[in-house]
Amino acid sequence: MVGVIDKLIKDLTSKLGITSVVITHEMPSIFRIADEVIMLYGGKIVFQGSPGALRSSTSPLVRQFINGDPEGPLNAPRQLAELSQRLFGSGRTPAGGAS
Numbered sequence: 193m194v195g196v197i198d199k200l201i202k203d204l205t206s207k208l209g210i211t212s213v214v215i216t217h218e219m220p221s222i223f224r225i226a227d228e229v230i231m232l233y234g235g236k237i238v239f240q241g242s243p244g245a246l247r248s249s250t251s252p253l254v255r256q257f258i259n260g261d262p263e264g265p266l267n268a269p270r271q272l273a274e275l276s277q278r279l280f281g282s283g284r285t286p287a288g289g290a291s
Contacts, residue, residue, distance in 0.1 A: 198224045219258055223247070231257065233266065 198221050205212045216222060222229055222243060229246045231239035231254060239246060239254050246254060256264035
């Protein structure tokens with residue numbers, strides 16, 4: 193189904209002469225439909241360039257994201273804990289239980 197949506201985006205962009213902004217975590221989609229890629233991390237742009245430049249990037253952040261590695265500079269469990277701490281305070285989780 194993702195491929196069908198990607199094709200629809202490409203077809204509409206081409207036929208209507210419009211710009212499409214697509215937000216996705218689907219790496220195959222990025223390489224199929226993007227002319228320009230921007231990767232955000234921590235609210236900041238950490239990569240901007242073509243899909244080819246993304247694929248060949250040596251940035252540890254980009255490499256981890258592309259490869260889907262659980263370990264590396266993108267540490268989701270730590271970030272979720274920090275965000276929970278900022279939002280809900282010490283010892284609380286979003287559900288209100290003990291952390």
